[in-house]
Amino acid sequence: MARHTTNLTGVIYRDSITNEKADKTYYIRYKDENNMTVELKIGKYSEGVREAYCNAKRNEILTKQRIGEEPPIIAQRKKREILSIQTLADEYFSHRAEKETKINDEFSYKAHILPFFKFYDLNRISKNDILKFTNHLKEKQNLNTKKPIAPKTINNILNLLKAIIKYSLKNDLIRNDFTKYINLLDIDNARERFLSKEEIEILYDKTKKDEVAYLFFKLALSTGGRLSTILNIHKKDIDFTHNLITLKDFKNNSTYKAFLTKDLKELLISKIQNISLNDKIFKSNPGKRLRTILDDLFNMEIYKDDRKNKVVIHTLRHTFASHLAINGTPIFTIQKLMNHKDIKMTLRYAKLSPDSGREAVENLGV
Structure with missing residues (x-):
């Protein structure tokens, strides 16, 4: 490709071909702040670039150098530099509240998202790149079990990537909204297990001497509150006059009311009499102990990865709603009580409601 000088200092062009036709590609040459020669491509004749335009760009750069400012053309080139996932993740996590979920998400990001996207320019991510990432997660093994990553875990990873990019879009850190290409996996692992009345009695009987566990199970089965919700109950949230308790729903970022049963009210009166108004009723997180109790009572013959039938802390919330339905509680009332x-x-x-159609089917007589 022949190189030609022009009548303008520092403006040159090289012969080129565009769409099988002869063309010129223009460059400008100048010394940078380190006295090194820089040759910068400006564009082609077929694109409308002319020698006078190149000369104006060169003079602009030289003028900016003299007054100590960065020339616009250099600034534009910097904008085209690779936008890394680490840059966006640093911003995203720096504005996340310090909670256990943040720690878990940071670990997930470093284990799954960063290794794959480390050398990608996020402004150039395509639909095909996201498909490759999703397939990569499907083929990846869990380091502990050596089994494929669970679909729910894959969805959590994809949702985390989506959250990082949505935050970056909102704060003008990225232009390419590739979240539209992120599709979650279909999962059929909704928990179907709930405790029967007999099992609830077994649970209460086994934990009656464990003040903390017994109170937690009573609260969970009487209010349907999640683990984080129950652990966040303060003395000031309890209204014995109206037999109400204010619960914080961290998933929906809202508060709602639950009703105190007679047994639960008596337990709470005893529990909070020696704590101050702003104290939580649970001083620490008994989650590990609660899971051990549930495992010993109900999961001895259940596979660890059997989400449908394994009894976990969230099963207590599911049990609360299931027994409301069995007792004929209107579905909109259940929605309100579950928030x-x-x-x-x-x-x-x-499907658990008395009017779900069970009686009609049983009376078919076929």
């Missing part, structure tokens, strides 16, 4: 934002979350309990 579900979407009625679809509550409708799965409708």
Whole structure:
């Protein structure tokens, strides 16, 4: 490709071909702040670039050098530098509250997202790149079990990537919204297990001497509150006059009311009499002990990865809603008591309702 000088200092061009036709590609040459020669491509004749334009760009750069400012053309080139996932993740996590979920997400990011996208320019991510990432997660093994990563875990990873990019878009850190290409996996692992009345009695009987565990199980089965919700109950949240308790729903970022049963009220009166108004009723997280109790009582013959039938802490919330439905509680009342934002979350309990159609089927006589 022949190189030609022009009548303008520092403006040159090289012969080129565009769409099988002869063309010129223009460059400018100048000394940078370190007295090194820089040759910068400006564009092609076929694109409308002319020698006078190149000369103006060169003079602009030289003028900016003299007054100590960065020339626009250099600034534009810097904007085209690779936008790394680490840059966006640092910003995202720096604005996340210091909670256990943040620690878990940071670990997940470093283990799964960073290794794959480390050398990608995020402004150039395509639909195909996201598909490759999703397939990569499907083929990856869990380091502990040596089994494929669970679909739910894959969805958590994809949702974390989506959250990082949505935050970056909102704060003008990225232009390429590739979250539209992120599709979650279909999962059929909704928990179906709930405790029967007999099992609830067994649970209470086995934990009656464990003040903390017994109170937690009573709260969970009487209010349907999640683990984080129950552990965040303060003395000031309890209204014995109206037999109400204010619960914080961290998933939906809202508060709602639950009703105190007679047994639960008596337990709480005894529990909070020696603590101050702003104290939590649980001083520490008994989660590990609670899981051990549930495992010993109900999971001895259940596979560890059997999400449908394994009894976990969240099963208590599921039990609360299931027995409401069995007792004929209207579905919208269950939605209110569970603080579900979407009625679809509550409708799965409708099949347990007395008017679900069971009696009609049993009376068919076929």
